[in-house]
Amino acid sequence: xxxxxxxxxxxxxxxxxxxxxxxxxxxxxxxxxxxxxxxxxxxxxxxxxxxxxxxxxxxxxxxxxxxxxxxxxxxxxxxxxxxxxxxxxxxxxxxxxxxxxxxxxxxxxxxxxxxxxxxxxxxxxxxxxxxxxxxxxxxxxxxxxxxxxxxxxxxxxxxxxxxxxxxxxxxxxxxxxxxxxxxxxxxxxxxxxxxxxxxxxxxxxxxxxxxxxxxxxxxxxxxxxxxxxxxxxxxxxxxxxxxxxxxxxxxxxxxxxxxxxxxxxxxxxxxxxxxxxxxxxxxxxxxxxxxxxxxxxxxxxxxxxxxxxxxxxxxxxxxxxxxxxxxxxxxxxxxxxxxxxxxxxxxxxxxxxxxxxxxxxxxxxxxxxxxxxxxxxxxxxxxxxxxxxxxxxxxxxxxxxxxxxxxxxxxxxxxxxxxxxxxxxxxxxxxxxxxxxxxxxxxxxxxxxxxxxxxxxxxxxxxxxxxxx
Numbered sequence: 001x002x003x004x005x006x007x008x009x010x011x012x013x014x015x016x017x018x019x020x021x022x023x024x025x026x027x028x029x030x031x032x033x034x035x036x037x038x039x040x041x042x043x044x045x046x047x048x049x050x051x052x053x054x055x056x057x058x059x060x061x062x063x064x065x066x067x068x069x070x071x072x073x074x075x076x077x078x079x080x081x082x083x084x085x086x087x088x089x090x091x092x093x094x095x096x097x098x099x100x101x102x103x104x105x106x107x108x109x110x111x112x113x114x115x116x117x118x119x120x121x122x123x124x125x126x127x128x129x130x131x132x133x134x135x136x137x138x139x140x141x142x143x144x145x146x147x148x149x150x151x152x153x154x155x156x157x158x159x160x161x162x163x164x165x166x167x168x169x170x171x172x173x174x175x176x177x178x179x180x181x182x183x184x185x186x187x188x189x190x191x192x193x194x195x196x197x198x199x200x201x202x203x204x205x206x207x208x209x210x211x212x213x214x215x216x217x218x219x220x221x222x223x224x225x226x227x228x229x230x231x232x233x234x235x236x237x238x239x240x241x242x243x244x245x246x247x248x249x250x251x252x253x254x255x256x257x258x259x260x261x262x263x264x265x266x267x268x269x270x271x272x273x274x275x276x277x278x279x280x281x282x283x284x285x286x287x288x289x290x291x292x293x294x295x296x297x298x299x300x301x302x303x304x305x306x307x308x309x310x311x312x313x314x315x316x317x318x319x320x321x322x323x324x325x326x327x328x329x330x331x332x333x334x335x336x337x338x339x340x341x342x343x344x345x346x347x348x349x350x351x352x353x354x355x356x357x358x359x360x361x362x363x364x365x366x367x368x369x370x371x372x373x374x375x376x377x378x379x380x381x382x383x384x385x386x387x388x389x390x391x392x393x394x395x396x397x398x399x400x401x402x403x404x405x406x407x408x409x410x411x412x413x414x415x416x417x418x419x420x421x422x423x424x425x426x427x428x429x430x431x432x433x434x435x436x437x438x439x440x441x442x443x444x445x446x447x448x449x450x451x452x453x454x455x456x457x458x459x460x461x462x463x464x465x466x467x468x469x
Contacts, residue, residue, distance in 0.1 A: 004031055004106070010066055010095075011035035012076040012086045014057070015048055017146045017453070018100050018175075019077070021162030023057065025107060025144060028164030034058040034066050036086060045455045048159055064089035075103055078178050101180030104144060104172065109185050111142065111170030115297055116184050118211055119192030119227070120204075121343035122290045123173035125282070126192060128318050129294035131163060131171040136311035137303045140167030147338065150316035169301065176207050189215030190297040192289065194226035195343050201226070209233045217300040221293065222247045240296040242289055249296045249305065256288065258354050261324065263288055267295065269305045276309040282317040284351030322348060325461045328468035331443040333357075336461040340366045340452035342377040348448060349385040357444045359390040360437055364430060364451035365397035365410060372408055379413050383420030391440075392417055392424040395433045398454045430460060438467050 004026065011023050014035030027033045034057060040049045041062050053059055060066030064085030067074065074090040074097045082088070090097060098106075108114050115134075117127045124147040131143035132151055143149070143163040152160035174181045189212050194204050209230045212218040218234030221227045222244035231237055241247035242256075248271050255266035261283055267276045280287055295308040317323070323336040335352075339345040345363070352359050361382065365371045371378075382392045394410040410426050417424040427433045437447055447468075449461040 005029055008032040008034065008069070008072045010072045010074050010086070010090075012062070012074060012080055012084060013037055014052065014059070015039050015045065015455075016077070017161065019075070020048075020052075020159065021144050021146070022075070022100060022104055022107075023052075024055075024162040025142060025164055026103070027055070027057065028142075028162075029107075034060065034072075036060045036062040036066050038062050039455070045459075048455065051158055062086065067093065067095065070094050073098055075100060099180070101175065101178065101183060105180070105183035107142075108144070108170050108172050108174075109183075112168040113170070113188075113301055114184070114186045115169065115171045115188045115190065115301055116174045116181075116186035116211070116215070117172065117190045117192075117293075117297070118174050118176065118181060118208060119190070119221075120176070120195045121341065121347065122192045122286060122293070124318055124338075125287065125290045125321055126190060126293045126297070127171055127173040129291060129312060129315055130190070130297050132315045133294055133298040133303055133308045133311045134167075134169050134171060134301070135163070135165075136314070137298070137307055139169045139303075140165040141169035141171050142167075144170070144172035145318075146173055147321060148319035150318060151314075153319075174211075176204060176211075179207060181207050181211050184211070184214070186211075186215045188217050188219060188297055188300045190219040190293050191227050191230065192221050192293050193224040193343065194230070195341075205230065219293065219296045219300055221289065223289065238296045238300045240292040242285065242292065249292055249299070251288065251292070256285070258285070259283065260355055267292070267305065267309050274305065276306050278309050279313045281313075281315065283322060284347060284354075286347035286351070287322075320458060322351060323458075325458075326465050328465060330469045332441050332445045332447060332468045334461055334465040334468070335446060335448045336458050337448055337450045338452055339363075339448075339450040341370070342374055342381045345378065345450060346381045346385060348450065349381070352446055352448065353385060357446050358388070358442075359386060360441060360445055360447045361386060361390070361392045362433055362437060362447065362449050363392060363394050363410075364454065364457060365394070365413070366452040366454070368397050368399070368409065371397055371410070371413065375408075375413050376416060379416030379422075380420055382417045382424065383422035386422050390423065392422060393433050393436060394424065394426050395430045396428050398451065434460065434464050434467070437464060441468055 015037040067089040134141040212233040222241040240249040252266040325334040414426040
């Protein structure tokens with residue numbers, strides 16, 4: 001890592017879910033790292049930035065003042081506009097620039113054993129599970145996650161979305177949304193599912209097919225038709241599935257028992273016929289699929305299935321992934337969730353529908369562009385899974401500035417949900433949505449707060465719980 005630590009680094013948007021863990025890992029290798037963030041300048045989540053400063057990161061306003069030398073490498077996501085002062089300053093000084101994905105791929109590809117977690121949904125959870133298995137197995141992994149891993153949270157690490165290890169294993173989620181998945185050379189490539197999110201299916205099939213072909217071992221979900229169709233790209237295949245009878249790692253039929261806050265099942269390794277009890281502290285069939293992906297992925301890297309399955313009994317889950325904030329005195333439960341595309345929203349709502357009680361689903365879209373890309377599928381998901389007295393409540397998409405086209409927003413999605421027969425409200429401001437929820441919530445309701453790219457949603461969920469009777 002000497003070439004990475006021999007000069008200083010500057011992260012534009014250091015507090016972002018993809019940037020923060022990368023900055024932590026780079027600093028953990030001994031590099032000098034500074035950064036800026038528009039959220040810090042706007043006063044959002046000040047505790048996160050105070051924590052980063054306590055770790056020795058030097059933070060600056062996003063005004064270009066932190067870029068002081070041509071020696072600094074500027075790290076910025078592809079979404080950062082050239083008009084941002086750091087970008088202009090770096091251009092003037094001639095600073096080298098890396099995208100977030102390029103830096104992550106450089107770190108990942110340097111590891112002897114890289115386990116890359118791909119797919120449209122579930123990547124962060126599978127990454128957390130696989131990392132925890134590797135840690136429990138004594139492999140001392142480095143873990144790069146887009147979400148806070150509860151197993152690693154402590155008073156000195158409240159935003160633990162990365163773990164810096166000294167072992168030979170690097171576990172990371174890899175992103176297809178910007179095409180950067182093509183940069184990774186994994187020992188093990190895990191593919192959970194392939195569905196519409198940021199790109200069309202034709203493009204996704206090419207990206208994920210090539211991803212599997214580059215790996216020494218490809219781990220594929222046979223329950224997902226699109227993923228299964230790509231399995232022939234694998235040089236060596238380990239398959240998993242809940243229902244598919246040919247999957248190497250699967251579930252004994254009839255063994256699944258779902259609880260409000262967890263799930264149990266019996267895992268079967270059809271290669272030798274062995275069975276292994278699985279007890280998860282996270283609920284929903286989608287998390288059973290995530291667990292099988294992690295078991296299969298770590299098995300491909302040398303961990304016995306029995307050991308991997310047992311390790312998941314102590315996996316605590318991720319922040320904002322069906323995160324139960326609490327229950328009000330009258331019995332209204334508030335859940336904080338990252339659901340933002342049709343697959344993730346469907347998984348969360350399906351988990352809630354297993355148990356009785358009305359659902360009030362608040363949804364803050366994570367951008368105007370994604371809303372245009374998948375609005376119809378999103379509306380159909382809400383209409384299909386919410387019934388009876390259930391209700392969807394949408395505010396305007398999150399917007400932190402920039403030049404994005406804002407002509408089509410949440411009101412169109414609400415119209416589509418109603419056209420499909422669902423009940424939905426469009427209330428432009430998030431605060432007014434909270435007022436509406438407090439007004440209509442009653443004992444036994446489950447209020448789920450959904451959305452991405454906005455840390456303040458967790459604060460909104462906590463404040464809402466405090467206001468409920």
